[in-house]
Amino acid sequence: MANPMVKSMQNPGNPEDKTDKTSGSPDLSDYYYFRIIDVIRDNRKIDLTQYKPTFIRRRISIRLRHTGTQTLDRYYKYLLSTPSEVDKLIDELTISVTNFFRDPDVWECLKSVVLPSIFAEKDATRRKNLLFWSAGCATGEEAYSLAILLHELLREDIARYKIRIFATDLDEIAIQRGKEGVYSSESIEGSVFMADLPLEKYFTTYDEEEGLMEVIPQLKSLVVFRKEDLFQTRTMLSVFDMILCRNLLIYIDRERHEEAFEILYRHLARKGFLVLGKNEFLTSQWKGMFEVVDLKCRIFRKR
Numbered sequence: 085m086a087n088p089m090v091k092s093m094q095n096p097g098n099p100e101d102k103t104d105k106t107s108g109s110p111d112l113s114d115y116y117y118f119r120i121i122d123v124i125r126d127n128r129k130i131d132l133t134q135y136k137p138t139f140i141r142r143r144i145s146i147r148l149r150h151t152g153t154q155t156l157d158r159y160y161k162y163l164l165s166t167p168s169e170v171d172k173l174i175d176e177l178t179i180s181v182t183n184f185f186r187d188p189d190v191w192e193c194l195k196s197v198v199l200p201s202i203f204a205e206k207d208a209t210r211r212k213n214l215l216f217w218s219a220g221c222a223t224g225e226e227a228y229s230l231a232i233l234l235h236e237l238l239r240e241d242i243a244r245y246k247i248r249i250f251a252t253d254l255d256e257i258a259i260q261r262g263k264e265g266v267y268s269s270e271s272i273e274g275s276v277f278m279a280d281l282p283l284e285k286y287f288t289t290y291d292e293e294e295g296l297m298e299v300i301p302q303l304k305s306l307v308v309f310r311k312e313d314l315f316q317t318r319t320m321l322s323v324f325d326m327i328l329c330r331n332l333l334i335y336i337d338r339e340r341h342e343e344a345f346e347i348l349y350r351h352l353a354r355k356g357f358l359v360l361g362k363n364e365f366l367t368s369q370w371k372g373m374f375e376v377v378d379l380k381c382r383i384f385r386k387r
């Protein structure tokens with residue numbers, strides 16, 4: 085589907101040509117807005133045109149205030165001359181916020197309904213491959229939460245299966261952090277889901293003074309991290325038993341949701357599960373293609 089934002093970005097024009105019809109003065113804000121987006125794309129290969137412009141503009145204005153630049157043109161020049169500001173702006177977009185076992189009721193449903201149903205179906209058909217995809221995995225907590233849950237549910241039976249959790253995100257730095265698998269013990273212990281689990285079972289001490297823990301190799305070996313834009317996923321050949329695509333679509337222009345659901349649907353196995361974020365919804369066009377497993381937890385099953 086054509087994205088009007090991309091069109092205007094490709095041809096933003098000369099700023100001096102853009103005249104505000106009401107005041108007669110040059111309207112520079114769009115021009116520099118798109119230049120800032122270009123900087124992020126060129127430096128970090130992140131395509132911000134798919135995000136809601138109001139969201140991006142709000143976040144940029146926070147950086148305008150922090151840097152004291154106040155206007156988009158001055159901020160743009162500052163961004164060009166201060167490479168560390170690129171990271172700060174991306175951080176400000178806070179699109180990589182995540183947690184271990186975020187939304188415990190969702191994980192409860194995965195534990196008691198979804199995963200047992202996937203195991204039962206595999207056993208009935210004597211298939212050993214368990215394939216999962218955490219799309220928009222941020223720094224990896226979601227993928228490792230799933231790996232922990234699989235270990236907890238399958239215990240020694242885990243060796244009977246060939247498990248892969250693909251974890252993709254367009255943020256390269258987030259992916260790198262996921263691969264490293266080092267997290268603060270507070271962020272791990274902060275999850276109510278982890279309360280009954282001994283931390284040492286799945287994490288080793290990485291830096292005691294800093295309170296950092298590292299995911300054990302048995303979990304890391306289940307997860308394959310890859311920098312990938314959801315909208316460029318055409319190369320991924322696998323079909324998945326479950327896709328977690330949580331808290332990604334809320335940032336994306338509604339116009340592109342149809343495209344996202346088409347990609348997710350295509351990559352789901354027959355009767356595969358799709359888990360969205362708590363504030364995300366299937367569009368009316370896609371509702372009929374899934375049955376509802378748990379509406380509150382936004383868990384759906386491909387028909």
Ligand SMILES: C[S@@+](CC[C@H](N)C(=O)[O-])C[C@H]1O[C@@H](n2cnc3c(N)ncnc32)[C@H](O)[C@@H]1O
Pocket residue numbers: 134178179180181182183186219220221222223226252253254255258312313314315329330331332335361
């Ligand atoms: C808020 S985080 C969600 C992390 C995790 N799924 C969760 O729910 O806790 C959203 C992530 O989606 C990623 N993202 C946004 N648009 C994306 C896209 N088009 N392709 C891949 N990842 C994307 C962001 O970089 C960010 O890391």
